[in-house]
Amino acid sequence: MRPVCYCSVLLLLLLIPRECQGGNILVLPAEGSHWINMDVLLKALHSRGHSITVVRCSKSWYIKDNSYYSTITVPVERQLDQDFANKFLKEFMKFQQGDLPLSSFLYTSLRVLPKFAEVHTNVSELVSVMLDDTQLIRRINESKFDLVLTDPCWGNGVIVAKYFNLPMVYNVRWLIPEDAHFAIAPSPLSYVPVTGTGSTDKMTFFQRVKNVLFHQITQIQSFLPSKLVYQPLCEKYLGPDCDFEQIKVDADIWLMRTNFVFDYPRPTMPNVVYIGGFHCKPPEPLPEHLEEFVQSSGEHGVIIMSLGAFVSQLPEDLANEIAATFAKLPQKVIWSYRGKRPDTLGNNTLMVDWMPQKDLLGDPKIKLFVAHGGKNGIIEAICHAVPVVGLPMFFDQYDNLLRLQERGAAKILTLATVSKDDNFLKALQEVLNEPSYRMNMQRLSRLHKDQPMKPMDTAVFWIEFVMRHKGAAHLKAQSYKMPWYIYHSVDVVLFLTAAVLLMLLAPVLFLRCLCKTLCKPKVKRD
The missing domain is CATH 3.40.50.2000 (Glycogen Phosphorylase B;)
Incomplete structure (x- = not known):
């Protein structure tokens, strides 16, 4: 009889609607x-x-x-x-x-x-x-x-x-x-x-x-x-x-x-x-055409590149330089770019208007993220432990990437240096081939995920x-x-300074007056 009673109570609790606390x-x-x-x-x-x-x-x-x-x-x-x-x-x-x-x-x-x-x-x-x-x-x-x-x-x-x-x-x-x-x-x-x-x-x-x-x-x-x-x-x-x-x-x-x-x-x-x-979420399955492209990369893996929501295109010479560099790599490349198609685009590069960035970053075949340094993308790269080559454009992007570079998880190139002396190619190869970049990013990813609450x-x-x-x-x-002068205790400092000066000056003034009194020459009376 008792088990039946327990089951009835449990069923009743399940059927009672939860109180709505929506705001x-x-x-x-x-x-x-x-x-x-x-x-x-x-x-x-x-x-x-x-x-x-x-x-x-x-x-x-x-x-x-x-x-x-x-x-x-x-x-x-x-x-x-x-x-x-x-x-x-x-x-x-x-x-x-x-x-x-x-x-x-x-x-x-x-x-x-x-x-x-x-x-x-x-x-x-x-x-x-x-x-x-x-x-x-x-x-x-x-x-x-x-x-x-x-x-x-x-x-x-x-x-x-x-x-x-x-x-x-x-x-x-x-x-x-x-x-x-x-x-x-x-x-x-x-x-x-x-x-x-x-x-x-x-x-x-x-x-x-x-x-x-x-x-x-x-x-x-x-x-x-x-x-x-x-x-x-x-x-x-x-x-x-x-x-x-x-x-x-x-x-x-x-x-x-x-x-x-x-x-x-x-x-x-x-x-x-x-x-x-x-904003980071577990990766979802890729669209069929992207999944096929990623899997075709073999052991070399894939590089993804995105320059954020605001940058729709680059100067033509810079876009051609980037495309030509990608064409020299054994990796496949997915490039989110809405500008004119570069003349130097290689067969290994897939250019798209938009890509599911978080889902790609979560794929084990992604070896490198070429990013502009926006906070969303940087944090997603940390979440999924993907090292970064940074091309900062403006605002806080250089400083965001600098934080990763200081921790050994990224390499920064300015727009002024991308086209010089194969700098872009050298940076890509360094981050791809030097294991420390991925190891450092994996360490940051573990620290990021080790929290008491999501x-x-x-x-x-x-x-x-x-x-x-x-x-x-x-x-x-x-x-x-508080006004600034109270926040920084300027009024207190002035008061204490005046008090100290008064304490120092008071004995001096007293002694001076005393000396004047004692040393005052006596006037001879007739």
């Missing part, structure tokens, strides 16, 4: 590879039963309608469009072909600074149109969202979150336009390299000098959009006393798209959660944590509310 999440994403990251996270949240609403502009070129989220489409006249991005990147690549990372950074920082502010102005139109629409504001209020999830490389998400008084979680790597760590955590410039310096965490004296100078440049880059673009929006919609510099670092949780297997150790904060590799599970947990507790104020330091 209501408002998402303000960014375009390009940033959206690819966000999309992966949104799918995981949807699978947990959460309702997701994505705010996009009417000119979005990455964010499409989908079944697992609803959309709010904001009509705008201006936006960062694909044509603008392509023109800028083409100009930058042409410049970089004849220069070094130092001047490339200075070029990016100074010459394109007006364009940078223009892009933020265009992107921020979404906030004005959105918050001037009374019907849309009513719709959002009636939806009773639990959370704003945003990518803070633009300043739109934080203003919207503060306007509707909602908890906020960042899916973050960049914060207008610096590494987000510099905005929230102590960042000693003696061993924390600024992106663009091409330095590691072991710097010489002159590298530290350069690090300080570059840090000042990035502060200017951050200051201009904040004050010229986003501060007026804060004053208009949040009140004259609202300081954008303060609210932009007031997120409850910062889901940081990196980890310390890839990055250099550095100070951090309690509300910074590291989810590097959250990065995606960690990300989802903390998003749900913020929804359950209506924020995470207990994890936020008070530093973001």
